[in-house]
Amino acid sequence: MSCSPFDLRDYFFGELPEQDRRQVDLHTKGCAACREELNSLRSTQAILLSAPDEEIPQRIGFVSDRVYEPSRLRRWWRTFWGSAPRLGFASAAMLSVAIIVAAMYQPTPVTPVTVDVAGLQADFLRQMNQAVEKAVAESDARHERRTAELLAAATRRFDSERRADMAAVSQSFAILEKFAKREYRAANFPESSR
Amino acid sequence: MIFRAVEDADLIPKAQRGDVEAFNLLISRWEKRVFNYLLRILQNRDDALDLSQDVFLKAYQNLRKLEDPGRFAAWLFRIAHNEAYSLFRKRRPEGEPPQGEERSGQSVTVGGAGVFPIELSIAVSSALGRLTSEQRETVVLKVYQGFKFEEIAEILSCPISTVKSRMYTALDLLKADLSPLKTRGVS
Numbered sequence: 094m095s096c097s098p099f100d101l102r103d104y105f106f107g108e109l110p111e112q113d114r115r116q117v118d119l120h121t122k123g124c125a126a127c128r129e130e131l132n133s134l135r136s137t138q139a140i141l142l143s144a145p146d147e148e149i150p151q152r153i154g155f156v157s158d159r160v161y162e163p164s165r166l167r168r169w170w171r172t173f174w175g176s177a178p179r180l181g182f183a184s185a186a187m188l189s190v191a192i193i194v195a196a197m198y199q200p201t202p203v204t205p206v207t208v209d210v211a212g213l214q215a216d217f218l219r220q221m222n223q224a225v226e227k228a229v230a231e232s233d234a235r236h237e238r239r240t241a242e243l244l245a246a247a248t249r250r251f252d253s254e255r256r257a258d259m260a261a262v263s264q265s266f267a268i269l270e271k272f273a274k275r276e277y278r279a280a281n282f283p284e285s286s287r
Numbered sequence: 288m289i290f291r292a293v294e295d296a297d298l299i300p301k302a303q304r305g306d307v308e309a310f311n312l313l314i315s316r317w318e319k320r321v322f323n324y325l326l327r328i329l330q331n332r333d334d335a336l337d338l339s340q341d342v343f344l345k346a347y348q349n350l351r352k353l354e355d356p357g358r359f360a361a362w363l364f365r366i367a368h369n370e371a372y373s374l375f376r377k378r379r380p381e382g383e384p385p386q387g388e389e390r391s392g393q394s395v396t397v398g399g400a401g402v403f404p405i406e407l408s409i410a411v412s413s414a415l416g417r418l419t420s421e422q423r424e425t426v427v428l429k430v431y432q433g434f435k436f437e438e439i440a441e442i443l444s445c446p447i448s449t450v451k452s453r454m455y456t457a458l459d460l461l462k463a464d465l466s467p468l469k470t471r472g473v474s
Contacts, residue, residue, distance in 0.1 A: 102454075102455055103451075106436075106454075108435065134462075137462045137465055140465045141426070141431070141461065142430065143408075144407060144411040144412060146320075146323040146431070147322070147323060148319065149319050149322040149336070151336060152315070152318065153314050153318050153339060153340050153343050154311050154314065155310060155311055155314070155343075155344075155347060
């Protein structure tokens with residue numbers, strides 16, 4: 094069994110963190126058993142590696158084959174999206190378009206309006222009073238015109254009736270005068286009245 | 288003009304977009320490692336070559352699903368592992384996991400006083416062949432392919448503790464098997 098602070102095999106295969114490696118380095122400087130164990134690992138690995146890799150007897154290679162190749166559209170699409178600069182350019186272009194569109198269609202900001210309620214009420218009352226006064230004045234004028242028309246009509250009718258009465262009175266007076274004259278002549282001048 | 292080595296990180300995005308030449312370059316960087324990984328766990332050259340081709344075909348078909356190019360190596364060896372175990376299952380329809388040869392309790396013997404490279408290869412191959420398939424695959428991924436335990440756990444779909452357990456058990460067995468070679472000064 095090894096007395097190393099960490100597994101010598103992990104150390105040998107380079108699987109220890111640097112700090113642990115340093116501890117094993119220090120330990121093996123003063124520990125003959127661990128040095129021997131490490132030498133044994135090295136020689137075993139050396140023997141294993143003494144059987145060299147063989148050359149491959151036949152090189153492997155592919156020729157372009159449509160069966161395995163993606164379509165022209167897919168190749169273009171992959172090429173486009175596989176390129177970092179192009180992808181970056183496309184992203185920047187899309188972002189620019191989005192900013193321009195947002196700027197064009199952004200509604201103008203609405204500035205807040207302070208409403209003078211008292212002023213509006215006063216104005217409303219003033220306008221309403223004016224409207225009422227105007228309506229009253231128009232109504233009065235209409236009534237006055239109607240009264241004047243009625244008065245004029247009544248006056249005309251009265252004058253007409255008065256003239257008719259006067260004519261009737263005059264006619265009655267004329268008849269009465271004629272009758273009185275005849276009676277007077279009959280009384281004073283009987284021979285002439287026959 | 289600046290010359291810079293072409294890296295997987297350059298090739299993977301191109302291959303993902305359907306660039307066959309980029310994928311062929313990627314293959315040229317990995318085919319030897321994948322072939323040797325399969326050769327060591329299958330211990331059959333023809334199977335290793337056939338499966339290597341299948342591995343890269345599946346990799347090409349599924350490369351677009353790989354989200355992190357930094358995980359390409361583990362992802363590729365995961366495919367290779369699946370292909371190898373698929374072959375094991377075909378060969379063993381009863382579903383038993385492939386096991387190493389029965390351990391005889393004897394070390395690998397290498398004849399003569401001197402040790403020749405071919406003898407070394409045979410001894411190593413024989414020692415690896417005596418491990419269980421899980422142990423052998425873990426040793427291959429760690430010693431020959433240089434993966435971290437975390438990556439091996441990802442490739443084999445098992446916990447890191449299991450990977451370490453397999454690795455260290457295998458290491459003890461290999462040390463015992465290969466000790467005669469050490470005494471003859473091979474290391």
